[in-house]
Amino acid sequence: MKRKLTVALVLLLVCVMMLPMIASCSSCNRGGGDDGTGTTTGGGDQPDQPTYERVYFDPSKSYVFKDAVITLPVNWNPHTYETNDDAYPADFLRVGLYGFVFNDALHPSTVEGVDAYKGYTIIPEMAADFPEDVTEAVKALENNKYGIPESATSGYAYKIKLNENAKWEDGTKINADTYIYSMKMLLDAKYLNYRATDYYAGSFSIAGAENYANAGQTKLKDNGAGEKVDRDAMKKEADGTYTYKGSPVYIGLNFALKHLSGDTLKAYVDAYGAAYFDVTNWATLIAKADADGLIPLTDENYELFAPVVTGNPAWNETAKDVPEYYVIKKSYPADVDFDKTVGLYKTGEYEITLVLAKSLKDFYLLYNLTGNWIVKQDLYEANLKQDETSKAWSSTYNTSVETTSSYGPYKLVDYTKDSSMRFVRNENWYGYTDGKHTYVDPEDNKEYDMYMTTEITTQKVKEASTRKEMFLKGQLMGYGLQAEDFEQYRSSDYCYFTPSETIFFFIFNGHLNAIKEREANEGFDKSKFDLETMTLTSFRKAVAVTYDKEALCTAVNPSRSGGYGIIGNNYIYDPETGAKYRDTDYAKQALCDFYSVDVSKFESLDEAVKSITGYDPVKAKELYNQAFKEALEKGYITSKDGKTSDQTIEITYAASTAPNDFMNKLLAYLNEKMAEVTKGTAFEGKIVFKFSSPLGDAWSDNIKNGMADTVLGGWSGSALDPxxxxxxxxxxxxxxxxxxxxxxxxxxxxxxxxxxxxxxxxxxxxxxxxxxxxxxxxxxxxxxxxxxxxxxxxxxxxxxxxxxxxxxxxxxxQDAGASLLSKQVYYVVEEYSSVMGRGGIAYMKYNYDETEWKAYVAEQKDGTLSY
Amino acid sequence: MSHLKYIAQRVALMLLTLFIISLMCFILIRMLPPVPLPAGDPHTAVIEAKREALGYNKPYLVQFGIFLKGVLTRFDWGVSDKLYPGQEVAAIFFEKLPATMIVNLFSIILSIPIGISLGIFAALKKNTWIDHVISTVTMVAISVPSFVYAFLVQYFLAFKLGWFPFLFGSTIDGTPLGSISYFDPQFLWSMLPPILALSFGVIAGFTRTTRAELTEVLTSEFMLLARTKGLTKTQATVRHAMKNCMVVVLPSIFGEFIGILSGSLIIENIFSVPGVGELYLNSINGRDYPMFIMLTVFYTVIGLAAGIVVDISYGFIDPRIRVGSKK
Structure with a gap:
């Protein structure tokens, strides 16, 4: 009887679990598959949408994604985490209000003409629908209490319906109160949460959030890092001081400024004095400075200060640059009521209204809402702690299994600090049953559920050699190739190249004043060496065409490729379509112009761009000889025979660390090719690269100050914002x-x-x-x-x-990484996308379940896989 | 009585030394320029406000006073503000310490008998091929850094032979065992590679020390006297030579036990042992003041206490040694 009851309960449970699937699949007719999957024909409930054979993964099988990280997360609290390492569990435990998926037949792109899996689309996740613009209605509320600009009719306020099926892993419902409470805690001034500024200091700025988060505090804001307000936009008070929006304005003398890369002007003046500044008034100014290194901005102080930075041509600044030194002292009101002033409030049990301080629309609005800030109230409060002495607050929320609750596809079940963590499927996640998290596999045109992975294990493995050995034993899903691995694996079918945003360029010293200063030093032998020549444009042009960029990459790091522009290949100029800047005719023409390619000689602009190598030894020789003549004329170098330089141009490479393998290969390549190209020129054997002593973080200052001559550096930014x-x-x-x-x-x-x-x-x-x-x-x-x-x-x-x-x-x-992917899995989409990557864990499919995989590995010679 | 007085004096001196070292370290670490924050980054203001709230901008001596008060009245060592934000440093340390201790402890337990036995054997077979082999291997083993053993152990025993897991706390097929359980046979098995890697150097150290001491003792006049009194070589060696030899060997065993607590940064990294090996270095690099000062005080106490214990132990091993006596 008991057994029958159990069977009945199981059947009932299965039926209940199947209901949502049946609901989302109007004509289900399940059949069994012999490959560990169940299949059905049918499709979506939209009449004009094509139907696809539905394939279900066998729930009895285990598919474990085995990952390794160098640093295991220690704090994944959405309010306080600081590093990318700590953000690692977010993809498994959390879901944003909106999410990205590949565009396919089930999720067509909003932009016409984008082939399946070549773009993406955004779907509501923790939201039930897309935001409704209610700017006009909110503006009419209580005399426009959120301060929406009078001229604005849209883009400032949105009503967002929440997903009513969203739950914490223990089944607790997530509703509007969760969002309001969480934001209140996140922005609460007393907790000083690291992530609070994400919601008011950037382009995504919630109305009133800044005042609430800084209530009762006084903040010194670097004008140069913000609005760069000039005196014309300020108000002159009766006492002669200037204010901006009611806040007093100061001049930062001994205050770290963004304009000076985080240094203070005093540090510069102390270091360089009259060589770069007009120091006539400096002592008077410094005597007036307060404890923060500031003096009030008044006409009198301005007249004293401006000459300091504008009076010496060596510093190269004008009156336009003076506002870069202003500091605004902003005092925030003490009593700020979240419910009355912050632009996030509840308008229904499952509905919130979001009011922004800066307008956002369409893609950028949704993009900013792909993150989430919610926390589980009972856990959050249980893990808040106030220090008895300092009264400072700290939190241990999301630092262990016990302090973590998931609302994403996986939940944390094991965590050993600095060792490992394990996630399993969160059966309370709505996405497994809502019918929206499926895709059509382009290979077989069948419909599959996302998130085939049943379990994720993540271990801290610091050493690359250990990761490689584990990978070859089938114990890891991927292995990032090291320089020494390329020869063996670069042509492997399992090797994936992932482009990065960064372009590495040689920064080339043109700081003539600093160079002269270096040459004037006692230790510098001007009869043997010269630095000034490298500031000549002809010389710099020559260096630019001396190196074959592809050959350089092959020599130093084969996963990378030649870089030709200063904006990398991966930047997307139109987030709606995913179109890349480097693919545009504008970008191509810019390269052709720079590399002096005559486009008319080619069939197309594309052909012209393809011809660019950046390497022209003949032209380089001409340019070196031209530089030699110019350098002689300017007296930078001498020549006893009139044909070759007496001096060696010694180019110092700013090394941040002691030379490593990459740096040694780089320097060897630079010197070898330079010697080849300069053969037969006036600089034959006379241009040499050498390393500086290890400079640590000071390498960039040395480059900026002209104290080192070159370095391979680069910038990377948001892939969506070139x-x-x-x-x-x-x-x-x-x-x-x-x-x-x-x-x-x-x-x-x-x-x-x-x-x-x-x-x-x-x-x-x-x-x-x-x-x-x-x-x-x-x-x-x-x-x-x-x-x-x-x-x-x-x-x-x-x-x-x-x-x-x-x-x-x-x-x-052009920066890129290369890695091997385990034979156990494959990417549904092999082509890398800046936004979607290769689909991540959601789109990962398995060739073998765990049992099959272990058997497969055991069959291999020595139990070691071959890639 | 004079022995107790001596111990009391040493303890008092230890506390004074501890105070001075702690004060110096406390002030010196805070005098280091803070990790630079990006100018203009809005998060910078939050971090600065947090530093202010934590009292890092107060005079150093005031901060030290607050720290001392917290420790002495509530045993509160503070909250990590960089490495493990929000978590109590003492809790983190004591959570991570067992992994380090157990690996080192097993290593020593394995190394002492092997090292001493080899040393005795080499000394007894002095100038034979056995002695030469042992001495040569010992020299090589001492010269090679422990991380080389670690890579060799990992490569041969885990990768080539597949006898052991690659990482501490995982199974042979690479699955993490989850929460640490030192009595789980699988867990013990996973600890063997780091233990072995650590042991080679320690074994060699004990072998060399024991051999050197025992060789010297065996050629002493009192050994000749013992033999002339009719003791067999074994009797003379066990009763007299070994005891004298231990005067040097035993303190080195104490020293190894103290080293149990400090861990090995490299070995822990290679085998992913979640120990305390890299805590100290990371706390300095990250300017995690509470973590740094807690570790400083802890290891200072251990170091000073060990000094006293070793000094006192001489008296127990060899009653002729009297510490603190002016006579």
Missing amino acids: YGLTDLYCNPGYAYDAGWFDANKVDITIKIDGKDLTMTMYQWSDALNGTTVTVGGKEYNFGYGQADTPTRLLILSKIEATIMSTYDYIPMI
């Missing part, structure tokens, strides 16, 4: 060549709407990134949504070409 990169080459706070290049002094003329428009490079960069720039009394803004895409691309390509024409940055290497 435009933002321009600031890195204009803003002196970032630019490596800020010591000798001023983007404010370089004009670029671009034809906009049929008319030539001339602005400085810095202004073009600002305008491209959404700042309104005034030129000739007219305002220009070419930011997202403000200008059409072709115009923005044209501006970007012109800025890129201008940066390259300085030869301060010589593109060399």
